[in-house]
Amino acid sequence: MQRVLLIGDGARENAFASALSYLRLYALSSFINPGIKKIVDSSGGKYYIGDINSQEFVKKVKDDVNPDFAIIGPEDPLFHGISDVFYQEGIPVIGASSKNSMIEKSKTWMRQLMWKYGIPGRLRFKAFSSIEDAAKFIMEYGGSVAVKPSEQVGGKGVKVVADLQAYLSQEKRLALSKSVDKIGELVSDKVKVIVEERVDGPEYTQHVLTDGQSYLPLPLAQDYKHAYQDGIGPETGGMGSISGPSSLLPFITEEEYEDTFDIVRQTAKAVERETGEKYKGFISGQMMLTDLWGPTVIEYYSRMGDPETSAIIPRIKNFGEVLIRAAEGHLNKVKPEVVETSSVVWVVSPLGYPLDRTIARGKRIFVDVKKIEDFGCQVFFGSTSLEGGQIITQGSRALELVALGDYNEAVKKLERCVSFVGSETRLIYRTDIGKSIDDMIEKAEIIRYSYKKRKSKGTLGISADWSPNGGMW
Amino acid sequence: MIKVKEHCGVFASMGEGSVHIVYEGLKLLQHRGEESAGISFLNGENLATIKGLGLVDEAIGDKIGNVFSNVSIGHVRYSTTGKTTIDEAQPLSNDKISIAFNGTITNYFQFGNFSTDTEFILNFMAKYSDPLEGLSNFMASADGAYSMVIMWKDGRIFAVRDPHGFRPLVLGRINNNLVISSEDSAIIQMGGKVIRDVKPGEVVVFENDSFLSYQLQRQDIAVCSFEYIYFSRSDTSIDGYPVYDARIRLGEVLAEKHPANAQIVVPVPDSARPIALGFSRKTGIPIEEGLVRTLNSKRSFILPSDRSRVLTLEEKFGVVSSAIKGKDIALIDDSIVRGNTMRRIIQLLRRAGAEKIHVRIGSPMIRYPCYMGIDFPRRDQLIAFEKDESKIAKSIGADSVKYLTKDEMVEAIGRKDLCVACFTGKYPLKGNYNLGKLEVTFRR
Numbered sequence: 007m008q009r010v011l012l013i014g015d016g017a018r019e020n021a022f023a024s025a026l027s028y029l030r031l032y033a034l035s036s037f038i039n040p041g042i043k044k045i046v047d048s049s050g051g052k053y054y055i056g057d058i059n060s061q062e063f064v065k066k067v068k069d070d071v072n073p074d075f076a077i078i079g080p081e082d083p084l085f086h087g088i089s090d091v092f093y094q095e096g097i098p099v100i101g102a103s104s105k106n107s108m109i110e111k112s113k114t115w116m117r118q119l120m121w122k123y124g125i126p127g128r129l130r131f132k133a134f135s136s137i138e139d140a141a142k143f144i145m146e147y148g149g150s151v152a153v154k155p156s157e158q159v160g161g162k163g164v165k166v167v168a169d170l171q172a173y174l175s176q177e178k179r180l181a182l183s184k185s186v187d188k189i190g191e192l193v194s195d196k197v198k199v200i201v202e203e204r205v206d207g208p209e210y211t212q213h214v215l216t217d218g219q220s221y222l223p224l225p226l227a228q229d230y231k232h233a234y235q236d237g238i239g240p241e242t243g244g245m246g247s248i249s250g251p252s253s254l255l256p257f258i259t260e261e262e263y264e265d266t267f268d269i270v271r272q273t274a275k276a277v278e279r280e281t282g283e284k285y286k287g288f289i290s291g292q293m294m295l296t297d298l299w300g301p302t303v304i305e306y307y308s309r310m311g312d313p314e315t316s317a318i319i320p321r322i323k324n325f326g327e328v329l330i331r332a333a334e335g336h337l338n339k340v341k342p343e344v345v346e347t348s349s350v351v352w353v354v355s356p357l358g359y360p361l362d363r364t365i366a367r368g369k370r371i372f373v374d375v376k377k378i379e380d381f382g383c384q385v386f387f388g389s390t391s392l393e394g395g396q397i398i399t400q401g402s403r404a405l406e407l408v409a410l411g412d413y414n415e416a417v418k419k420l421e422r423c424v425s426f427v428g429s430e431t432r433l434i435y436r437t438d439i440g441k442s443i444d445d446m447i448e449k450a451e452i453i454r455y456s457y458k459k460r461k462s463k464g465t466l467g468i469s470a471d472w473s474p475n476g477g478m479w
Numbered sequence: 480m481i482k483v484k485e486h487c488g489v490f491a492s493m494g495e496g497s498v499h500i501v502y503e504g505l506k507l508l509q510h511r512g513e514e515s516a517g518i519s520f521l522n523g524e525n526l527a528t529i530k531g532l533g534l535v536d537e538a539i540g541d542k543i544g545n546v547f548s549n550v551s552i553g554h555v556r557y558s559t560t561g562k563t564t565i566d567e568a569q570p571l572s573n574d575k576i577s578i579a580f581n582g583t584i585t586n587y588f589q590f591g592n593f594s595t596d597t598e599f600i601l602n603f604m605a606k607y608s609d610p611l612e613g614l615s616n617f618m619a620s621a622d623g624a625y626s627m628v629i630m631w632k633d634g635r636i637f638a639v640r641d642p643h644g645f646r647p648l649v650l651g652r653i654n655n656n657l658v659i660s661s662e663d664s665a666i667i668q669m670g671g672k673v674i675r676d677v678k679p680g681e682v683v684v685f686e687n688d689s690f691l692s693y694q695l696q697r698q699d700i701a702v703c704s705f706e707y708i709y710f711s712r713s714d715t716s717i718d719g720y721p722v723y724d725a726r727i728r729l730g731e732v733l734a735e736k737h738p739a740n741a742q743i744v745v746p747v748p749d750s751a752r753p754i755a756l757g758f759s760r761k762t763g764i765p766i767e768e769g770l771v772r773t774l775n776s777k778r779s780f781i782l783p784s785d786r787s788r789v790l791t792l793e794e795k796f797g798v799v800s801s802a803i804k805g806k807d808i809a810l811i812d813d814s815i816v817r818g819n820t821m822r823r824i825i826q827l828l829r830r831a832g833a834e835k836i837h838v839r840i841g842s843p844m845i846r847y848p849c850y851m852g853i854d855f856p857r858r859d860q861l862i863a864f865e866k867d868e869s870k871i872a873k874s875i876g877a878d879s880v881k882y883l884t885k886d887e888m889v890e891a892i893g894r895k896d897l898c899v900a901c902f903t904g905k906y907p908l909k910g911n912y913n914l915g916k917l918e919v920t921f922r923r
Contacts, residue, residue: 009694072678074694095675096650096683096692284689335691 008330009051011071013058013088013101014079015039017353017388017406018312022077024386025325032071034058040397041387041405059086068097075099075333078287081309085111089287098333100215102289105281107308109273109289113200114156116306123276127269127293127303130469131202137187140199150204203469205296207453208257208446209304211314212291214270215328217337218284221274222328223267225253225321225344227314228446229292230439233360237438242360243403246439248413249317250348256443257450258295266293266301273306286332290314297456299467316386316406317351350416350440352407352424353388356399357432363401371397371404371429383423384408399431413440486646486710486852487512487569487581490665491552491628491636493685494656498546500669501553504658505535507665510712511581512555515568519577520548521634526577530554530568538568550636550685552628554579557854571597575632576604581646581661582624582852586910588920590620604629610637611693614682618642618696622909624703624851626677628659636685642698643907644679645851645898647706647717650690657685664715676718701898701907704888705853708842709750709813720894723753728891729841729883730757730811737881738762739837741809743802745769747824754841755811764809770824771797796827804832814842815871818862822875829876838877843885843902850906850917851898857918 008029012019015035023031023045032051033042036058046053054067059082068076068091076092078084078101089101108115113131120128133156134140144151209231213224227249233239248255254263274285290307310318319325323343331340358365371390378385389402405427409419417440424435460466488511490504498520505516516538517530529546531538535555554569570579584596593599600617607613610631624645629637638659640648649663653671660666663673677683680696703710706717707725715722730753744766746755759766773795808828815821815838825836844863858864862871863882872880885902889895900906 072694072697096690098691098693334693 008074009071010330011068011073011076012042012079013064013076013083015042015058015389016079016312017041017386017403018310018315019079020045020386020388021315021319022079022329024384025319025322026077026329028326032067032073034064034067037391037400038393039387040390040392041385043392058083059088061087061091064088064091068092068095073097075330077101077329077333079309081107081110081307084287084308098335100287100329100333102285102287102308103281103283105283106277106285106287108281109277109306110308111157113154113305116303117200117202119276119280120273120303123272123279125269125272125276125303126265126467127299127301128467129202129205129298129302131200133200135198137198140201143201147201152202152204154200154202156198156200205294205298205302207295207297207302208450209292209294210255210258211307211311212263212266212270212293213310213314213318214267214274214289214291215332215337216274216285216287216289217332217335218286219335220338221267221271222332222337222342223253223263223270224318224342225249226255226258226263227311227317228255229311229314230436233434235436235438236442240360242355244311244313245353245355245403245436246406247311247313247317247351248348248440248443249314249321250346251412252346253344257446259454262295262301266291269293269301269303273303295450295453295457297453297460298469300454300457300461312388313351313353313403313406316384316408317349320384320408320410321345321347321349345410347410348413348416349408349410350413350420352420352435352437352439353403354405354407354424354427354433354435355403356401356429357434359402359434366399366431367401369399369429369431371399371427371433373397373405374426377426378407378423381422381426382409382411382419399429404433413443416440486557486583486854487579488555488661489553489579489581489626489628489648489659490661491579491630491638491659491685492653492656493550493636493658493688494654495549496547497551497656498543498548500653500656500658501551502535502539502543503669504660504665505553505555507668508555508661509535511661511710512557515556515565516554517556517568517570517579518543518551518553519570519572519579519630520546520552521550521630521632522548524632526572526574526630526632528570528572528577530565530570532565532568550630550634552577552579552630552636554581567595567597569597570630571595571601572630573601573605576601576610577630578604578627579629580625580627581648582626582641583850583921584621584625585623585850585908585912585917586621587623596623600625600627610635611682611684611695614639615695618680626661634686638677638683638685640677640679640681642680642696643701643851643898644718645701645703647702647711647715648677650674650677650683655688657688657690659683659685662711662715662717664712667714699907700896702894702896703851703853704842704892704897704899705814705849705901707892707897708888710853713750713753718894720892725892726750726753726813726841727757727760728893729813729888730754730759731761732757732887732891733811733839733841733881733883734758734761736883736887737839739809739839739879739881741807741835741837743767743769743806744809744811745803745828747810747812747820748772748796751811751813751841754813758809758811758839762809767799767802767806769799769803769808769828771799773797796824798827798831800831803828805834807835808833808837810836810838810877812838812840814845815840815862815875816845817860818871818875821877825876835878836876838872838875838880840880840882841888842883843888843899844871844882845901847901847904848914848918848921849901850908850912850921851900853901858914 020041031049075098084107087104092099296302356366389400409416488508492500516535519528587596587599626646626648651666
């Protein structure tokens, strides 16, 4: 039986594990994920606990396991050259090389690349190494911008300045420069923050898997970033997601899907030209449908998104086979079997997430997996560790519930299943995920009208704003 | 020390000037086979092969000067099956593939009438359009030892190590060239970098100057203990275990368990030197280089009959009589196969004035033939086949002879996953074979 080594510890990796459960699964996590452990045990593999970002440690585990192929879930190990450990020895692996993962790690690099190669869906941006300069620019520009840390910092620190009018008073301006400061603190690089022109519209993710030769777009998914009901509260790693029906989302057309695929593919090829290394693994476009461009790139992942993964993998019947073929460089030999039915994912988090993780950490939770499965849902464990038979929260998103069915039906299943998750602390989850589809269809229609108009006039991507000093971007 | 036929050495390279890199690599693997040498390379769309009899230099040295290709494989041969003719020199090729092979396919005779096991492999692989599918089926069907490189017409190279990993095979890089070598020492000596050992049951594919691994089979590992005792170069490491360290420890354990009442330790050059060093360190008895191996001596195994073997041996060693005269000697060798060489050396030493001669052997008694790539196939030719230590001493004219036990040897080498079939008769093969029948099949 083939041996696979899975690296990572979240719900995304639990979902990978479920797709690979027919192989002998070896896993490497920083804590014991109960969902991954169950599959490792039943497949006769072995579970290694340790630093997933340490090349030496991963090398040791790799030698011990001698895997047929490996798969790396999260971005941090990619940034730390863990995939390179496998590339150097010719062991098939799913995971971008450390050089190529720059597309996710550095937003500055990503934006420069898109402009250099003239890839559609690019936004104007400015990079600042001094926080003061960034704050000054924002004030002078006067339009709406998005301020982001220049490095990927795990979904933290994105501050969107939507309405500058609200910042006109002195105190509020002070608050603004403070929050820009805060974003900068998260970054070790010289370039601290980037300021992008702000766009609006429905968001969606397109994951593309590549072996360096062929490119396979996965079904679209949408990620719900905000912590609380109806999209308010701080941004998180994602509180839920939806996918389908078929390869699309109800508010994205076939043409937009193809255009997006084209953007992602062009980007992968541009990355290759810059780094001189074949892009292999996932490259995922975090997209927004905007009146400026239509499909517009907000950022890139060099891996699969979490919680999008939990919505996508249960919808592809032969995902394990797809992964094996991709790792071995024969992606063209497999056709993904995507089910028509859509899916909805609800993320369950302990109280405290994402603002105060000390409150969210160390709490027992109780999950009746059998009941959940009886009522038609799947559980993927996230930031929870198995300690002495108890499931203990680690401070982040604890688990993800997935239901397949049309959106109403899936939400009904989730409403029932979420009652089989309990805890000694309060649990936070959003019951609106999967419900507001019609609103998004409407929003997308309005945007579609605008960008199509631009397209017919040949003004796609051209921002026509005026500033007294001119040429600020 | 030279008395059994070595098997073969393989080398492969992808990248600019690959033919010359393979040529240099083969010269550094010369100790693994002196009968013939050859190189196959991609010549435009076709495969071409240059080969000849003798040492690498004389076999192909004057034929490769102007040959350039980015894809090449090479071979130095000592046949374990078949005869010494140019037809059977390797690489062996047809219009689609070329093969350089080190090992023995124990059950090749079950698949039809082939003159060598390499011919069987060529025939088997030629039936497949997908090499990986072919190799996967090959691993499922073939029994025995095979570390080999296969060049496909489409410019790919496949490096294959059998699921037991009997023979070594190493992956590395020399400048911008990817290389495969039977031993890592050759890569290092050429200024290259070793990437890692090819794993048992693995296929490493070179394609477009990059490589990818496929683990096709997993079985219990059984690396040939003779690679450590004698065959490999002392500066080689196999699967991370240095050969030199193993030899030193063989000598130390030998001294501990089988000491000798001697005034000097004399190694049989060259492979027994580290064993003698370990023996000397442990006992405190000084080493004397009492035997000198003459450099241009033809290797004794090239001549077919036992009689001519004894004659050529005489030319191979000189004795430093001032060093050994009147001394009691602990004579250290790595192994005794037929006993011809040892008998002759003892005669030479006695003639030069040695007193007592205690032979100490850094391996157990070889009692069984090998069907995994080494040529000591017939039991009745092995000196230890039906003799004990005192009978062997008598036969070779020594005052005493002591061997390591199997367990002592395993402890000294330091890895447990060794093949010890030639000492125990327990063959780590998939099939059960009638020994008598195999002896007939593999008779030369």
